[in-house]
Amino acid sequence: MKPARDAEGSDLIAILESAGHKVTDPRRIVARLIAGRVGAFESADLVTDAQQRRLGVARATVFRTLELLVALGAVERLDLPNGRHSFVRCESSRHHHHLVCTGCGRSVDLEELGMATIVAEAERRTGYQVDRHRVELFGLCPACRRSRYV
């Protein structure tokens, strides 16, 4: 069963906490900003969110918190087709990939896509030993398809 959407970002905070990091107000704020975003976002989005809402969180803190969350696997850094990079909240901490809507940026996690077969085939063909892969899928989400968005 899918957990209810956590608009407070308390799940992110829980992840930080259980990894032994301090729970501070700035981190709570950044977590809430991330939780309040739909889909993929850029670091600059969080920075301007914080500035516009006068939350008093410094740019450096946004970056530092993101870095931490990426290291903990709670957020993943990815690269959009337009060449910009962005971040997405990961619903799962297991290995997975993202499918990102090129219309609204909404992202879904995909687990167990069957990459093992593809990786094995790549190894067979090349003699390389593959130990890591990155898969990013892009397209329109159902809502954006309906509204013919983009």
Next chain:
Amino acid sequence: MKPARDAEGSDLIAILESAGHKVTDPRRIVARLIAGRVGAFESADLVTDAQQRRLGVARATVFRTLELLVALGAVERLDLPNGRHSFVRCESSRHHHHLVCTGCGRSVDLEELGMATIVAEAERRTGYQVDRHRVELFGLCPACRRSRYV
């Protein structure tokens, strides 16, 4: 049959030329620098190559040439596991993916990996319409495996 390695970069030049771009000395130099690289390289690599060898090619020209080659599909921009971006020469202009050695950076093109199945599965699960994907595989090439490199 596989073409011999083109250390002059003349195949890149041919691509530029046939796309209607002018063939200039700076572009020839950049093409040669790319051809002289093994595997993935960063823009800064080419810039310092050019500077150290006193080739008189400006940083901007390196970037502009790379941009052009990426647009023509002769080079692809990709993102390494370490978070840096780099470029790789594409052997094929068809849709393909790269498998990059995390030891030496050497890269091979992989065509027809069977992503269609995975894409279809992702669409079925999510209702998204996938129209683009990015797959990057990382691991050790045979030579680096043998030398236990990295």
Next chain:
DNA sequence: TTTACTGCAAACATTTTGCAGATGT
């Protein structure tokens, strides 16, 4: 001869860092 290209330096965007002071545990 016309348009595309180049070098240069400055501008720009993005991310990182050093450090003194604040804060969680």
Next chain:
DNA sequence: ACATCTGCAAAATGTTTGCAGTAAA
């Protein structure tokens, strides 16, 4: 108390741009 964290501003990166001159077609 003590280590971690924060804001700030500066620095470091990485990439793009404006422009006057140059060269390819």
